[in-house]
Amino acid sequence: MSTTENASGAESSAITAGLHPSSGESVAPAPRRGVGWALLASELSVLFRRRRTIALLAALAAIPILIAVAIRLSSSTRAGRGPAFLDQITQNGLFVGVAALVVAIPLFLPLTIGVVAGDTIAGEASHGTLRYLLMAPAGRARLLLVKFAGAAAFCVAAALTVVVAGTLIGALLFPVGPVPLLSGDTVSVGEALLRFLAIAAFVAISMLGMSAIGLFFSTLTSVPVGAMATTIAFAVASQILDALPQVAWLHPWLFSHQWLGFADLLRQPISWQTFGDNAVLQAGYVVVFGALALARFLTKDVLS
C-alpha cells in the first residue's frame, strides 16, 4: 500500500502513506485481539538468545565437565569422600550428571535462578522498557505471567543443562553400563536416562518457588542487582535455617527443604512421594509470592 507513495521520495508524504492504511479514514485498529502468545514467544527468544543467559547455562554445563575431567585425571577416588555419587563415576559415567546436580544445587544453581528471576521486572524497569511494554499495552498481569513463564523455562533449561552435559561428558570419559540404584537393583541405560530426566524435572520444579520469590523482589525495585542479590540471599538463608536443628519445626516449610530430595527417584520401585511433596511445597511458594508480586505490580506507579 505504500509503494507508490514511497516512490515519491518525500520523507513526510512517505510517512503518512506508509503508516496509515489507505483503505479508509478510520485509524482504529481491528477490534479483534489475539490470545497474545507472541509476547511469551518474544520473551523466551530474548531470554535464551541473550548472551548473559547463554553464559549462565555454559557455567552450569562447566560443572559436570570439571568434575568429570578432575576425576578422570586423578588416579583414584576413595569411596565415601566428596559429594554423593562422586565415587560411582569411575564405574559408570552416567552418574556425572547426578553428581554435578548435587554439587550445583546448594549454590551455583540458585545463583543463576536468582539472576534470571531477579531481573524479570526490575531489568525492564532499569532499561526503561517496562513503561513501553505497559503502554503497548502488554497488560500488567499478562506481563508478570509471561515473565514468570520465562523464569520457569530457565529453571528447566538450567536443570537439563547440568544433566545433559554431565551425561554426555560422562559417556565420553568413562565406561557406560547398566546403572545400580540406591535400592541395590540395576536398571538399563535407557531407564536410567529416563530417571535422570525425572531428576531434572524434580530440580526444575524445586527452583520454581525461588523464581516466584525473585519475581516478587523484582517488582519492588528498578535496580535488578538488588533483586538478584536479595533472592540469592533468601536461598542461602533458607538452606542455613534448614541446617539448624533448633528450628526443625520450620524445615518442612522452607523452599529449599526438598532441593536434594530426588534420591527417591533412584530406587526400585520408584517412589514419587518426595516429588509430589516438593511440587506441593513449590506450588505454595508460587501462589503466595506470585500473589504478592501481582498485588504489588498491579498498583505500582511505574516511574522508571
Add this chain to the structure above:
Amino acid sequence: MSAPERTAPSAEPTSALAIETRGLTKRFGSQTAVAGIDLAVPRGSVFGFLGPNGSGKTTSIRMLMGLVAPSSGEAQVLGSDISTGVGDVLPRVGALVEGPAFLPFLSGAANLNRFDAADRWAPSATRRRRIADALDAVGLGAAASKKVHAYSLGMKQRLGLAGALLMPRELLVLDEPTNGLDPQGTREVRSLIRSFADGGTTVFVSSHLLAEIEQVCSHAAVLSAGALVAQGRLEELAGEARVRVVTPDAAAASTVLTQLGLAVQTTPADAAAPVATDAGPVVLASVGESGVDLDRVVDRLVGAGVRVRGFALEQPSLEDRFVALTGAGFDVDH
C-alpha cells in the same frame, strides 16, 4: 489573560476531546507534582504541552498512559476513563514518554518486534512489514539490524518515534520528541507531526522548546509548578496585537487610546515589557476587537496634543507569554 477556564471541558462535547482531565492531581509524599489540572485536548489538534523542567509534564503524561495512578481527579483518553479502561485505549495511542528506552543488546528491529508482540491488538501476520515501514518512516531503515547500544541519541529518539508508529493511531503522545535530534532530525519530526495531524491523528506533544510548539501546534497548554496556567488555541495564548506609544504625556495618551476603543494596559502584562524607556514613559494598549484604523492612531494622538516620541505595533511572542506565565527563572520548580 487566557485563564484555564477559557476552554473549560464543559465548553466542548466529550466526543470532541481526545484527552480530558478534571482536577487531575498527583502527589508523591508531601510533594505535589501535578496540582489539579483541567486539560481539554480537542480531537485532530496538535496540542503543545509546555512547561519548564520539573513542572509536571511527564507525570501528567504518565497518568494519562496508565503508568501512574492519580492521587485524585479523573481523566479520559479517547473517551475511556483511565482508572478503568486504559488498556482498551492504549492500542490506539502511540507514545514516546520520557525519552526512548530499549534493550541495548537487541537490534532496533528486534526491540520494535518486542513492543509490537506485547500489543495483543497488533496482528502478527503484518508485524514484519509494519516494523519495516515504521523504521523507514523515521529514516532508520539502514540501521534496523544494528544493536541499539551502537545507536546515537538521535537514532534512539527516531527508534522511539518508530515504536509509536507501529500501528495506526488515533492519538500520538510525544514527550520531548526532538530531544537529542540534529536540526535536520528536528525538521523531520515537525513534518512528521504535521503529516499525522493532516491524517486526522491528534498529536499531544510536550516540550520546553517553544520554537517547536509555535511552528507545529494548533493548541497549547502551559504548566507551571504542577498547575495549568494557560490553555487554548495558539493565537489566543500568544496574546493580541498591541500598540506601544512612547510619550511624556502618558495620561493624555491613555485617554485618547481609550476613546479609540483600544484597551490600555495600566500595568504591563508581562515583566519583560519595560515601564519606561530613556525616551520617556510607555503606554501599551491592546488592539483587540476594536477594529480601529491603526494608521490614524498617531494622527489622533498628535491632534490631541500628545507628544509622540515613539509608536509601534507589536505582536507578543509565545516566548514572552511563556516566560510571563512560568517565571523567567531557570531554576527547577519545587
